[in-house]
Amino acid sequence: MAEKKTIKTASEVKTAEQLKAELIAKQADLHEAKRSHAAGELVNPRVLTSTRKEIARLNTAIRAAELEQKESN
Secondary structure, three states: OOOOOOOOOHHHHOOHHHHHHHHHHHHHHHHHHHHHHHHOOOOOOHHHHHHHHHHHHHHHHHHHHHHHHHHHO
């Protein structure tokens, strides 16, 4: 079997606090996009989907960082 190459992801470079700050910003962006969509001002509604996925990725990265920190203690 071929060995899997590991690539450093953003979660390995950033700390959990940085990821949480980015998560708060993305949640605010999603809220603003939803408001714009309801008002009919949003040009590209796919922004909603991509922002939700980014939030999910950030939550996953935060959880992985917390678990890694817990294991190292």
